[in-house]
Amino acid sequence: MDALSKTPKTSSKLSSKSKRNLKKALTYLLLIVVCVIIIYPLLWTIGASFNPGNSLVSTSLIPENPTTEHYTQLFAGEGNLHYKQWYLNSLKISIFTMIFSLISVSFTAYAFSRFRFKGKKNGLMLFMLLQMIPQFSALTAIFVLGQMLGLINSHWLLILIYVGGQIPMNAYLLKGYMDSIPMDLDESARIDGASRTRIFFQIILPLSRPMLAVVAMNGFTGPLGDFALSSVILREPEAYTLPIGLYKLVSDKMGASYTTFAAGAILISIPIVIAFLSLQKHFVSGLAAGGTKG
Incomplete structure (x- = not known):
């Protein structure tokens, strides 16, 4: 009888703990999505500034042949x-x-x-x-x-x-x-x-x-x-x-x-x-x- 009486309390504790973990996971997921939305354009712009030529089109965030010529042109x-x-x-x-x-x-x-x-x-x-x-x-x-x-x-x-x-x-x-x-x-x-x-x-x-x-x-x-x-x-x-x-x-x-x-x-x-x-x-x-x- 004692074991049976403790079972509902234990299950309720587990459910509340799982709810907290779920909320925490959703919070972290939302933070990650927001960070990606904010950081990705910045990283893309930084990569584009080192990209050769005059076009922003690039297949990756990191240019294959990075150059600092654009920064040099700015101050020339x-x-x-x-x-x-x-x-x-x-x-x-x-x-x-x-x-x-x-x-x-x-x-x-x-x-x-x-x-x-x-x-x-x-x-x-x-x-x-x-x-x-x-x-x-x-x-x-x-x-x-x-x-x-x-x-x-x-x-x-x-x-x-x-x-x-x-x-x-x-x-x-x-x-x-x-x-x-x-x-x-x-x-x-x-x-x-x-x-x-x-x-x-x-x-x-x-x-x-x-x-x-x-x-x-x-x-x-x-x-x-x-x-x-x-x-x-x-x-x-x-x-x-x-x-x-x-x-x-x-x-x-x-x-x-x-x-x-x-x-x-x-x-x-x-x-x-x-x-x-x-x-x-x-x-x-x-x-x-x-x-x-x-």
Whole structure:
């Protein structure tokens, strides 16, 4: 009787264990599929960048006769291929956009998080509405404004537009993060004689480091991948950014170089990877600081 009474419990334990194993197997299978979807195009592009000739057609991920001639052509500066200048232009625009975005978004989010003023709720709603408007819908207005100001073919006009586009959503996100920082810290600091400015720089910003890293990453990577806006503003080959310059490599039907395009596209990812690795520690240190001081 005892053996018979234990049998249903044992079978139920086995069934629950098998269900957990099945869920775990399905989870790993899904992760593997997602990784293949993400990694395969990257590996294929890397292989194409070492493939001889100008065609991307290849029977395998690893070229039979790999060559680095396409990377050499990028930096040789032959003809209208000013890849080094395009690279520097993109880095310049991305770095300044990141810096100015951090400054403007930080002050804006702090004002909405810690101050009470008329129109605060409507201002936040306006931020969300502005974020919903597609950027390309204002291209004509931006072009006309650039002509009026004499800033067509200017990187600074692009930087100002990128910074303005970064403010609504990033300020909304950072404001929400600052709201989670206890007001008791501000009150304690004010009792000790700290000013609003000191509280902002020495308390709020250090505790907001994880979200500031997100804002910095968005500000840096956004210009690197933008084509529509930069193609309207920039007209001279020497002023091109990487997306425009690489597009020119494949837009010429008679002399399109797709393998050189692949090599240039791979090199774009280098500053993005460096930026991510540099900012990754701020996520961890910012969260640790928040847990300690909270």
